Amino acid sequence: MATPTEDPVLEIDGIKGEEEETVENNKPIDKVVGVAGEESGQGERDMALSAGSLIHRSGSRPQLDLSKAAIQGNFEERNPTILLPNQSDDIFHLALDIGGSLIKLVYFSRHEDQASNDMRKKTVKERLGISNGNRRSYPILGGRLHFVKFETSKINDCLDFIYSKQLHHGMDSHWHSELPADDNAVIKATGGGAYKYADLFKERLGVSLDKEDEMNCLVAGANFLLKAIRHEAFTHVEGQKEFVQIDHNELFPYLLVNIGSGVSMIKVDGDGKFQRVSGTNVGGGTYWGLGKLLTKCKSFDELLELSQRGDNRTIDMLVGDIYGGMDYSKIGLSASTIASSFGKAISENKELEDYRPEDISLSLLRMISYNIGQISYLNAIRFGIKRIFFGGFFIRGHAYTMDTISFAVHFWSKGEMQAMFLRHEGFLGALGAFMSYEKHGLDVLMAHQLVERFPMGAPYTGGKIHGPPLGDLNEKISWMEKFVQKGTEITAPVPMAPPGTTGLGGFEVPLSKGGILRSDASALNVGVLHLVPSLEVFPLLADLKMYEPNTIDLSDHNELEYWFTVLSEHLLDLVDKAVASEGGTDDAKRRGDAFARAFSAHLARLLEEPAAYGKLGLANLLELREECLREFQFVDAYRSIKQRENEASLAVLPDLLMELDSMSEEIRLLTLIEGVLAANIFDWGARACVDLYHKGTIIEIYRMSRNKMQRPWRVDDFDVFKERMLGSGDKKPAPHRRALLFVDNAGADVVLGMLPLARELLRRGTEVVLVANSLPALNDVTAMELPDIVAEAAKHCDILRRAAEAGGLLVDAMINTLDGCKENSCLVPLMVVENGCGSPCIDLRQVSSDLAAAAKDADLIILEGMGRALHTNFNAQFKCDALKLAMVKNQRLAEKLINGNIYDCVCRYEPAS
Numbered sequence: 075m076a077t078p079t080e081d082p083v084l085e086i087d088g089i090k091g092e093e094e095e096t097v098e099n100n101k102p103i104d105k106v107v108g109v110a111g112e113e114s115g116q117g118e119r120d121m122a123l124s125a126g127s128l129i130h131r132s133g134s135r136p137q138l139d140l141s142k143a144a145i146q147g148n149f150e151e152r153n154p155t156i157l158l159p160n161q162s163d164d165i166f167h168l169a170l171d172i173g174g175s176l177i178k179l180v181y182f183s184r185h186e187d188q189a190s191n192d193m194r195k196k197t198v199k200e201r202l203g204i205s206n207g208n209r210r211s212y213p214i215l216g217g218r219l220h221f222v223k224f225e226t227s228k229i230n231d232c233l234d235f236i237y238s239k240q241l242h243h244g245m246d247s248h249w250h251s252e253l254p255a256d257d258n259a260v261i262k263a264t265g266g267g268a269y270k271y272a273d274l275f276k277e278r279l280g281v282s283l284d285k286e287d288e289m290n291c292l293v294a295g296a297n298f299l300l301k302a303i304r305h306e307a308f309t310h311v312e313g314q315k316e317f318v319q320i321d322h323n324e325l326f327p328y329l330l331v332n333i334g335s336g337v338s339m340i341k342v343d344g345d346g347k348f349q350r351v352s353g354t355n356v357g358g359g360t361y362w363g364l365g366k367l368l369t370k371c372k373s374f375d376e377l378l379e380l381s382q383r384g385d386n387r388t389i390d391m392l393v394g395d396i397y398g399g400m401d402y403s404k405i406g407l408s409a410s411t412i413a414s415s416f417g418k419a420i421s422e423n424k425e426l427e428d429y430r431p432e433d434i435s436l437s438l439l440r441m442i443s444y445n446i447g448q449i450s451y452l453n454a455i456r457f458g459i460k461r462i463f464f465g466g467f468f469i470r471g472h473a474y475t476m477d478t479i480s481f482a483v484h485f486w487s488k489g490e491m492q493a494m495f496l497r498h499e500g501f502l503g504a505l506g507a508f509m510s511y512e513k514h515g516l517d518v519l520m521a522h523q524l525v526e527r528f529p530m531g532a533p534y535t536g537g538k539i540h541g542p543p544l545g546d547l548n549e550k551i552s553w554m555e556k557f558v559q560k561g562t563e564i565t566a567p568v569p570m571a572p573p574g575t576t577g578l579g580g581f582e583v584p585l586s587k588g589g590i591l592r593s594d595a596s597a598l599n600v601g602v603l604h605l606v607p608s609l610e611v612f613p614l615l616a617d618l619k620m621y622e623p624n625t626i627d628l629s630d631h632n633e634l635e636y637w638f639t640v641l642s643e644h645l646l647d648l649v650d651k652a653v654a655s656e657g658g659t660d661d662a663k664r665r666g667d668a669f670a671r672a673f674s675a676h677l678a679r680l681l682e683e684p685a686a687y688g689k690l691g692l693a694n695l696l697e698l699r700e701e702c703l704r705e706f707q708f709v710d711a712y713r714s715i716k717q718r719e720n721e722a723s724l725a726v727l728p729d730l731l732m733e734l735d736s737m738s739e740e741i742r743l744l745t746l747i748e749g750v751l752a753a754n755i756f757d758w759g760a761r762a763c764v765d766l767y768h769k770g771t772i773i774e775i776y777r778m779s780r781n782k783m784q785r786p787w788r789v790d791d792f793d794v795f796k797e798r799m800l801g802s803g804d805k806k807p808a809p810h811r812r813a814l815l816f817v818d819n820a821g822a823d824v825v826l827g828m829l830p831l832a833r834e835l836l837r838r839g840t841e842v843v844l845v846a847n848s849l850p851a852l853n854d855v856t857a858m859e860l861p862d863i864v865a866e867a868a869k870h871c872d873i874l875r876r877a878a879e880a881g882g883l884l885v886d887a888m889i890n891t892l893d894g895c896k897e898n899s900c901l902v903p904l905m906v907v908e909n910g911c912g913s914p915c916i917d918l919r920q921v922s923s924d925l926a927a928a929a930k931d932a933d934l935i936i937l938e939g940m941g942r943a944l945h946t947n948f949n950a951q952f953k954c955d956a957l958k959l960a961m962v963k964n965q966r967l968a969e970k971l972i973n974g975n976i977y978d979c980v981c982r983y984e985p986a987s
């Protein structure tokens with residue numbers, strides 16, 4: 075049996091961390107499930123202990139209040155501190171939904187970081203007018219919300235799990251094991267099991283279950299998910315998932331159909347405003363109960379799997395059976411319509427044993443799903459509701475079930491209504507129970523503060539615990555090694571029954587494609603939700619509703635296959651670099667191997683079902699790769715390459731600056747833009763460029779690239795840009811107030827390309843903010859690395875030095891400034907902010923609050939590189955002037971996007987719209 079994963083996690087954290095919650099080094103009452111004292115857990119605990127004395131405590135029940143949460147951190151921190159100004163005391167940990175077949179857990183854990191004390195960042199913040207408001211000055215808070223499920227029949231495993239993580243205690247005893255457990259500990263719980271198992275919880279864990287109304291919880295959970303998670307709802311028609319963007323203002327009313335053992339139909343009119351308008355006793359329990367009796371199946375999933383090989387025509391009475399093979403066209407029924415589920419069994423002289431269990435299961439599944447779809451439709455009609463969301467563990471991500479329900483809704487509504495499903499369908503109740511704590515703060519969070527990630531395990535196990543929790547990375551790797559053997563079965567497309575056996579012969583025909591039906595029926599397609607209260611929408615987007623970051627939509631299968639091949643081919647080289655970056659040790663090699671397996675498995679899964687992880691664009695794939703590297707603790711695979719290229723480029727920078735200074739303004743501007751485009755060739759993420767590096771030194775390649783810069787470029791708006799910058803004739807336009815320069819790669823790209831351009835803007839009186847990644851991605855320069863690079867460059871350039879001083883980038887110089895050198899206050903500053911991401915691309919719906927603050931006074935943005943200006947944001951429209959600069963380092967992209975060739979350049983200038 076595979077080891078466990080607890081996958082869907084809401085992380086309340088500046089930048090993500092490890093997915094697995096750590097396990098405390100506590101002694102068990104009876105049996106500990108988990109790994110004691112593993113490294114990260116101990117670290118987390120130690121930090122918590124040392125900071126504990128700073129936290130104000132009271133005797134009241136611990137609560138979590140995320141309202142007005144804001145990040146407080148510095149460039150050096152991996153997990154910047156989040157301050158919760160309204161967080162009064164401690165936090166509460168756990169909420170449960172104990173259903174007939176599954177127990178769902180939502181629990182919160184938090185970890186601490188040191189407070190930020192970075193002078194450099196503080197000054198930049200002051201410059202940018204970012205205030206810390208009324209934040210309290212204790213060093214907290216980051217955390218995660220985890221989602222886990224167990225089979226109810228294995229409730230003891232669940233209790234062990236809760237015990238091993240000490241989830242049943244408030245934070246005090248969790249982090250201070252010497253403190254006595256809280257005798258009055260109460261856990262919010264919903265579902266029938268909250269009553270049934272209350273005594274067991276008291277007996278085993280000494281906690282009381284505080285029962286929450288199930289409907290209340292379902293609605294609260296659904297409302298939260300539908301408002302806060304971008305790709306939560308989807309339609310499922312003929313095997314195809316389509317994500318539906320729900321406008322918050324148009325969400326209500328909707329019909330929530332929760333299909334558990336029985337079925338509830340709830341009309342939802344708002345937060346806390348709902349009415350159970352109907353239901354049916356024919357639900358998941360009926361399918362499983364009857365199915366068990368009729369087929370001797372041992373589990374729900376086994377029964378579901380059987381249905382995939384079934385042919386219901388052998389047992390259902392079809393219209394054609396009654397009408398001699400003819401349609402009953404007068405009332406619109408085709409011969410293949412089910413006239414009566416199981417109806418054939420009356421007329422045939424057969425016993426139960428004469429029917430195939432597969433056929434019985436399919437007939438049952440169709441009977442129940444159609445029936446639920448039909449009753450839901452009738453209720454929607456009754457209340458004039460257009461949208462129906464289906465949830466509950468009956469569905470469990472099973473394609474055929476969803477298709478059947480969708481078909482029924484479509485059929486009866488004559489296409490007027492669409493069934494929709496929820497990716498986190500199984501956790502509605504538990505999430506709602508969590509939200510019933512007095513102050514949980516989740517409801518103030520918005521879509522842009524949630525980032526969904528897909529750590530290994532999540533897509534396959536859907537948060538299901540199969541054994542003790544994964545403790546440390548080592549265990550995860552062992553699990554990966556086992557997983558990969560099994561994973562070949564899991565990830566490879568499931569061989570299906572020939573067409574006609576599953577879909578044909580029914581109540582009209584939902585044409586599910588065979589290959590899309592999966593045998594692992596519990597695939598919920600849920601990832602990990604990181605909750606990052608500090609993220610904001612980039613305020614300069616012209617129209618958020620119209621904004622789509624991805625230029626390449628991978629729903630075109632050819633495109634998908636092409637990019638998958640590119641990424642697969644790149645994998646070996648990447649693993650080499652990653653392993654080398656960690657000293658090439660045996661441990662690094664093992665992790666490298668695990669990373670390669672994990673990433674390949676992701677690719678295989680996505681190739682099989684591109685919508686498995688939500689809406690998929692190229693940017694998501696590139697980010698997935700970076701996240702996967704981090705999951706296996708490769709912090710910065712290109713670290714030494716970046717250093718080497720920085721050094722080489724800094725060495726030639728003074729000569730370049732001298733050369734530039736000898737030019738006229740016009741020629742200089744052109745040379746600067748050429749320089750940016752030419753230096754963008756240093757891209758370790760592009761196959762063609764990596765091959766180039768074997769053929770020459772950095773400086774040789776740079777020269778070659780510069781010499782090839784012939785205008786016109788493939789996209790060439792330089793003249794319009796020049797006019798805006800320099801004017802024409804006597805007209806001298808005012809300089810931009812502030813420019814945001816989204817920089818790309820380390821080395822020549824930033825040092826010989828973007829820095830000289832920044833210098834030119836500074837010289838003209840424009841404030842410059844260099845916007846760089848928060849976390850490493852390929853050879854992209856990070857915000858943490860930039861100040862040193864700028865400081866080095868400033869040694870050879872007065873303009874850069876003074877601007878960097880004014881922007882607080884040079885710490886020593888800044889101290890002088892503080893000592894009384896007033897002169898600097900009138901200088902134009904050069905600053906650095908982090909963008910909030912760790913990917914070669916950028917989704918401007920989710921950027922750091924620092925960047926959002928810096929954007930407020932900006933009237934020019936310059937996006938540089940393939941990732942930021944082409945793969946994403948090529949079509950983005952801005953409220954201010956925008957310049958997009960990139961060299962296209964991929965032949966196919968060049969053909970598709972600009973009808974050109976590899977190494978062609980893009981200089982797209984778009985004045986404020």
Ligand SMILES: CC(C)(COP(=O)(O)O)[C@@H](O)C(=O)NCCC(=O)O
Nearest residue numbers: 757759760761914939940941942964
């Ligand atoms: C990963 C990248 C977007 C990085 O490009 P950059 O933003 O550094 O210009 C780019 O290298 C890329 O799309 N690479 C994959 C395509 C290829 O190897 O041809």
Ligand SMILES: [Mn+2]
Nearest residue numbers: 818819854914
């Ligand atoms: Mn890059």
